[in-house]
Amino acid sequence: MANQLIQCVPNFSEGRRSEVIESIIGPFKETKGCNLLDYRADGDHNRLVVTLIGPPGSIQDALIQAAKIAIDHIDLNTHQGGHPRVGAVDIIPFVPLKNITMDECVAISHAFGERYHKETGIPVYFYEAAAKRPDRARLEVIRRGQYELLKTEAAENQDRHPDVGGSGLHATAGATIVGARKFLIAFNVNLDTKDLKVAQTIARLVRSSSGGLCHVKGIGLSLEERGMTQVSMNLVDYEKNSLYRVVEMIRMEANRWGVNIVETEIYGMIPVEAILDSAAYYLQLSDFSAKQVVEMSLLDLVGLEE
């Protein structure tokens, strides 16, 4: 149990009001042992993505405090944004990083889900490795119809009842999806077209749900403020579906319409291996290892035993 380290990437449904965003991240800054590595608000998505690393206990304590603040400020009945969501605190994934297994992260998810509902009144759905029903392993199944549909169905349709909290959703904060999963890379590719159909078609071609790469999830979005469209993706297994393969596949498909990639974006954190892997591909590096990276060797030397 000593020196366990998890990553946690809670997503909140607020990407525009900076004073609300700062309030929500307060507990992540102040709770001892909880390290706030990154937080990014996106106005188009109207969503806040927070990256935490630390021991499971500290992180869970901070999450409860932040959720209480989010509930006070976010009303899903008036919330609008480009990213699908079911709650003010939309999703809380626990990711094993060091000295902890996936099974232990599943156990943490279940214990946390019960405590979270008790302290906030928000019902909980369990997903991915923590799913209590096989179909709910897939986030899209839980999110179907988003908050607007789920608020009715969670009350009326037994098949959509939450895993914790009986039936129905919280009147303003909706539901929260809690689970355990592998490290996820949020990766966006922006296209020089305003034609949403192009981004949506490409998203369909690369994502697993419609027969593309097995570990890619994706949707096409409009970035109206910027006059572009975006293929917004989650890479749920970066070892099996490398970044470079995703980028080059999108580039190849976009060629059909004379559309170009303007830029790409890693939203939040990425493991160093995922970057090395793409650099090695493009640079044609043979026989290259993370041990050749100075900083990785330093990390091995100092260890992480604190």
Added chain:
Amino acid sequence: MANQLIQCVPNFSEGRRSEVIESIIGPFKETKGCNLLDYRADGDHNRLVVTLIGPPGSIQDALIQAAKIAIDHIDLNTHQGGHPRVGAVDIIPFVPLKNITMDECVAISHAFGERYHKETGIPVYFYEAAAKRPDRARLEVIRRGQYELLKTEAAENQDRHPDVGGSGLHATAGATIVGARKFLIAFNVNLDTKDLKVAQTIARLVRSSSGGLCHVKGIGLSLEERGMTQVSMNLVDYEKNSLYRVVEMIRMEANRWGVNIVETEIYGMIPVEAILDSAAYYLQLSDFSAKQVVEMSLLDLVGLEE
């Protein structure tokens, strides 16, 4: 002075006899505080490149011991290899890494050079930031004609006398070049042609000495065992001349002859920023920072205060 960390990359003129190689690296494994991060022997170059990280004192002690072993086993009068060299211990560069300036590494070089000559009898030339004459800042100037020419000129030509050790070279171990420099990336690009002229021409086109990129040094070599040629380079300022720019420039020039890049090779260590930089270029990442890399954030959290 506390917690100073340097990198040191001594090069020895032995890349074939594994028992000699293991003897030479013995002191780097055994000396407390001296961390042996990497060592690579190359049969074509007939050269051993060792990467060390640690406090300056430990590293200097280990270097003296390793040099004494190298002197016992390497005779420059019979040594042959594809890489230019002037000594059994060919070069010892000190590189500032943490809590230490370039000026301090210059002072270390000068003090070490005196001690080294006293304990081994090998004369020393100072290069790069530690050069005592402006022309000797450039390694090529010191290495001109390699051991075979230098052994005569160092004795007879005052302009080529060593900086430490009077005149003439050690009878079997030649001379050692000691200095302080920025982090250097040894980078090789292998071409699918046996025509040495192609590799040599490309090396001339990309290197600074003949008007190419300002912080690239390079030569064309035959890899006879593999039926290829190689553009063998030192990138002496990876922030100004990125890896991707070097690779794509070589690819572009090679096209003229219908020659392709088979593979590339980072020889020894590389700072993470140099890899992120190339990954960001090819993936078209916008607004990407090393702080988004999980392991870099962990390194910040644990610090390096030991």
